[in-house]
Amino acid sequence: MDHGEATTTTEQAATASHLGPPLVELVDVNKHFGDLHVLRDINLTVRKGEVLVVIGPSGSGKSTLCRAINRLEPIDSGTIRIDGQPLPEEGRELARLRADVGMVFQSFNLFAHKTVLDNVTLGPRKVRRVGKAEAEKEALALLDRVGVKNQAHKVPAQLSGGQQQRVAIARSLAMHPKVMLFDEPTSALDPEMINEVLDAMVALAREGMTMVVVTHEMGFARKAADRVVFMSDGQIVEQATPEEFFTNPRSDRAKDFLSKILTH
Numbered sequence: 001m002d003h004g005e006a007t008t009t010t011e012q013a014a015t016a017s018h019l020g021p022p023l024v025e026l027v028d029v030n031k032h033f034g035d036l037h038v039l040r041d042i043n044l045t046v047r048k049g050e051v052l053v054v055i056g057p058s059g060s061g062k063s064t065l066c067r068a069i070n071r072l073e074p075i076d077s078g079t080i081r082i083d084g085q086p087l088p089e090e091g092r093e094l095a096r097l098r099a100d101v102g103m104v105f106q107s108f109n110l111f112a113h114k115t116v117l118d119n120v121t122l123g124p125r126k127v128r129r130v131g132k133a134e135a136e137k138e139a140l141a142l143l144d145r146v147g148v149k150n151q152a153h154k155v156p157a158q159l160s161g162g163q164q165q166r167v168a169i170a171r172s173l174a175m176h177p178k179v180m181l182f183d184e185p186t187s188a189l190d191p192e193m194i195n196e197v198l199d200a201m202v203a204l205a206r207e208g209m210t211m212v213v214v215t216h217e218m219g220f221a222r223k224a225a226d227r228v229v230f231m232s233d234g235q236i237v238e239q240a241t242p243e244e245f246f247t248n249p250r251s252d253r254a255k256d257f258l259s260k261i262l263t264h
Helices: 002-017 062-069 091-100 116-126 132-145 161-173 191-206 218-224 242-247 252-261
Strands: 022-033 036-047 051-055 077-082 101-104 179-183 210-214 227-232 235-240
Touching (some): 022 210, 036 062, 062 077, 116 161, 132 161, 191 218, 227 252, 235 252
Parallel strands (some): 051 210, 101 179
16 A cells, blocks of 8 residues: 555656646635535645546535635635636626636536527627637537537437536537536436546546546546545545545545445
8 A cells, every 4th residue: 555655756746747837726715504614724726737636425515615616606715716816706707707617517507498509609609709600610619529519400408418418518618718617517417428428528638628526436536637635524634646545545534435435
């Protein structure tokens, strides 16, 4: 087991070498839901080009953390910065920031009455003021990238869950986000559709997209993450490279969590 420790510094140096400056910064972030303290003094930095995977038991604060980064959940105290800018409270500045932060949820949130192509072009046309022809050309390229170009003229109900989730990824990418947030993007999918979505996400990671991914998919964490963050009871308990975390977790809580999920 100590082999994991021996490789830590070299792995981290190798990991850090392809990463850019801080892109997402959380400083002393706290959040309560009534009496429940769901985020406790969170300090976290995500660098440009980094794939950060957040794991932990249900109710540990993972999704709240993800949603706080683009202010879908307002925080009680602390600071969150995106590319050096503090999160705006509301209004146009917040809308502009949200355009820089792509978000993919458990549910696909596609417009049911619009075609796949219309779903992907809507944001660029309305928010970025891109012309129709240019928006459609880029949308088709993005749909091709995630493997659903041939579904462009269908409506979401005609697609499988896995296809709809890949359309949701293309829709986020169409806004040219600086960072992509994924909140358990495969948890609502049938098992046979999970890999097609994860494969699209792995491809994105390899292209250098900055990603924060809340997931139960440990295979994805091992394959695509630069860093794994383990949360429990609203706190970051430990963070490490995937190799180090999965072979040599330091905290008892992480060891207990891994023993439960990796034996099944």
